[in-house]
Structures are given as C-alpha cells and as structure tokens.
Amino acid sequence: MNFFFAKIFAFSIFAKHNLKINEKYSMNGKVRPKKALGQHFLTDLSISERIAGALQYEGQALEIGPGMGVLTQYLYKREGFKAIEIDDESVAYLLVNFPGIESKLIKGDFLKLPLEIVFQGDFAVIGNFPYNISSQIFFRVIDNRNRIPEVVCMIQKEVAERIAEKPGTKTYGILSVLLQAWYDIEYLFTVGEGAFNPPPKVKSAVIRLKRNSRENLGCDEALFKKIVKTSFGQRRKTLRNSLKTLFPTADFSPEIFNLRPERLSVEDFVGLTKYFS
Ligand code: SAH
Numbered sequence: 001m002n003f004f005f006a007k008i009f010a011f012s013i014f015a016k017h018n019l020k021i022n023e024k025y026s027m028n029g030k031v032r033p034k035k036a037l038g039q040h041f042l043t044d045l046s047i048s049e050r051i052a053g054a055l056q057y058e059g060q061a062l063e064i065g066p067g068m069g070v071l072t073q074y075l076y077k078r079e080g081f082k083a084i085e086i087d088d089e090s091v092a093y094l095l096v097n098f099p100g101i102e103s104k105l106i107k108g109d110f111l112k113l114p115l116e117i118v119f120q121g122d123f124a125v126i127g128n129f130p131y132n133i134s135s136q137i138f139f140r141v142i143d144n145r146n147r148i149p150e151v152v153c154m155i156q157k158e159v160a161e162r163i164a165e166k167p168g169t170k171t172y173g174i175l176s177v178l179l180q181a182w183y184d185i186e187y188l189f190t191v192g193e194g195a196f197n198p199p200p201k202v203k204s205a206v207i208r209l210k211r212n213s214r215e216n217l218g219c220d221e222a223l224f225k226k227i228v229k230t231s232f233g234q235r236r237k238t239l240r241n242s243l244k245t246l247f248p249t250a251d252f253s254p255e256i257f258n259l260r261p262e263r264l265s266v267e268d269f270v271g272l273t274k275y276f277s
Contacts, residue, residue, distance in 0.1 A: 030093070032089065039130070040199070041067050041196060044191075044195040047191055056208075059124070060080030061078060061123055063126050064153075065084075065110070065129060066090065069097060082106060083101075084110045111133065111136055121147070122147050131200070131202075137153075138179060150210050151183070167264060185208070186209075188206040227269060230243060230245070236260065237260070239272075246276075250276060
C-alpha cells in the first residue's frame with residue numbers, strides 16, 4: 001500500500017470512529033455555511049439535476065466540493081466516481097447521508113490532490129466550484145488537459161462569460177485564451193442568487209468544457225503562456241508597450257503590435273510566440 005492510499009485508509013477508519021460525534025449535527029441539521037470555504041449550497045434541485053445531466057462523458061468523474069451532496073446524489077453511484085471535499089463538517093454529513101460513499105470520498109484540498117494517484121486514465125471534472133479558487137482549478141485542468149476530456153461546472157457568471165467569450169469582447173482575458181486553446185466552451189445557463197443558501201452576491205452560470213482535438217500548440221508552450229499573461233497584465237496597453245519589456249531588442253514594427261490583447265485569438269498568440277522564438 002503506498003503512502004497516499006494509506007492516508008485514505010486511515011481517513012476511513014477515522015471517519016467511522018468519528019461518526020457518533022458528527023451525527024449530532026449531520027443527522028438533524030445541515031452544514032453551517034462557511035464563507036472562507038466559498039460555501040454557497042445549491043438548494044434548487046431542478047438546477048442540480050440539470051448540472052449533473054449536462055455531463056456527457058460516461059467514464060470516471062471527480063466532483064470538487066460536494067458540500068451536502070446536492071449534485072453528488074445524481075453521480076455517486078457511477079462507476080469510477082470520486083469526490084474531494086475540504087470541509088470536515090461536509091464530509092461527516094456526506095458519510096452519514098450517502099451510504100456507500102466512503103470509498104469514493106476524499107477529504108482534502110483539490111489543489112493539492114495527487115490526480116495521477118487517484119485516477120488511472122481519463123476522468124471528467126464536475127462541481128459547483130468554490131468561487132474563490134475557480135481560476136486555480138482551471139489552471140490545474142489545463143495542466144492535466146490530456147486526462148480531463150470534459151468539465152461541467154457552476155462558477156461566478158462573470159467568470160463564465162469571460163471563459164466562454166470570443167476575442168474582441170471586453171471580458172476576454174488570460175483564462176479565455178489558455179482554456180480555449182485546449183477546450184471548446186459552452187455557456188449552458190445562468191443561475192440566480194436565490195437558488196443558494198446563503199445567496200451569493202453574484203449571479204452564477206453553468207458551463208461545459210470539452211477537450212478539442214488540438215494536440216499541441218505548435219510553439220513553445222511556456223513562452224506562449226508568458227506572452228498571454230504579460231499581454232493581459234496591462235490590457236489597456238497595446239501589445240507593443242506590454243511586450244517590449246519581455247523582448248527589449250525585438251522588432252515591434254508589424255501592425256499587430258498596435259492592437260490590444262483582447263483582439264487576439266489563440267492562433268494569433270501562437271503566431272506571436274513563434275515570432276519571438
Ligand atoms: N456542491 C455543493 C457545495 C458547493 S460550495 C452545492 O452545490 O451545494 C463549494 C464546496 O467546495 C464547499 O462544500 C466547500 O467546502 C468545498 N471546497 C472549498 N474549497 C475546496 C478545496 N480547496 N478543495 C475541495 N473542496 C473545497
């Protein structure tokens with residue numbers, strides 16, 4: 001048994017042992033929402049059913065942040081399902097209310113989860129994401145793109161729009177370019193504040209990301225990322241002004257350098273990366 005599984009195993013025993021203490025709140029009551037963990041529990045069941053139904057991939061799946069299981073109830077009996085939840089109280093609630101979930105539930109931080117140990121082969125990602133770490137979740141998805149064929153998630157509406165936007169719009173940004181390089185993105189539907197407890201201050205939206213057929217960018221990927229990030233670092237500046245700090249001796253006379261970064265597609269950024277390579 002390797003170290004990681006030893007940890008999961010130890011956790012299961014610990015969880016069983018702890019059930020009596022936790023039963024007190026998890027049987028009678030609900031989990032108390034904690035702001036620091038981005039907890040806004042979805043209470044509208046028709047919406048959670050739609051989110052679960054939006055997942056088209058039929059293989060293994062990972063749910064991030066199951067909370068009280070409003071989405072999990074439609075997913076956890078699938079083969080190859082796993083969920084990762086950071087909150088002790090939510091974990092205790094799930095263990096009591098979802099018999100059989102124990103072997104599929106990992107207590108911990110998704111951002112630190114060793115994905116290569118938890119899953120062999122491809123897996124989809126699904127969840128009503130903790131909004132405070134949604135960008136970090138997407139950066140992990142990008143890093144693991146060749147094993148993650150699909151993502152269905154609820155996030156802050158503005159972030160959803162930004163990710164799904166085409167070039168030329170105001171909100172198109174770093175994540176739009178980096179995600180669109182590898183995924184086709186569909187904005188599925190908007191969800192109002194009233195569907196949650198407690199209601200968040202912002203509207204939410206559900207999006208679906210499906211891995212496109214691109215195998216590589218055809219340019220140096222690290223440099224591509226650096227160029228995208230630097231260009232959008234000061235998005236009101238022209239590319240010339242933003243990029244000359246990175247490439248002080250380059251020729252910035254081509255027309256494209258008069259543009260602002262939001263006008264450039266993934267292919268344009270690939271072209272720029274080749275230009276500077
Ligand atoms: N899926 C539930 C809860 C959504 S709220 C619902 O729709 O009602 C976000 C959930 O993510 C919370 O349960 C929170 O505890 C959990 N969470 C927050 N940060 C996390 C992290 N780093 N890793 C795993 N889960 C996290």
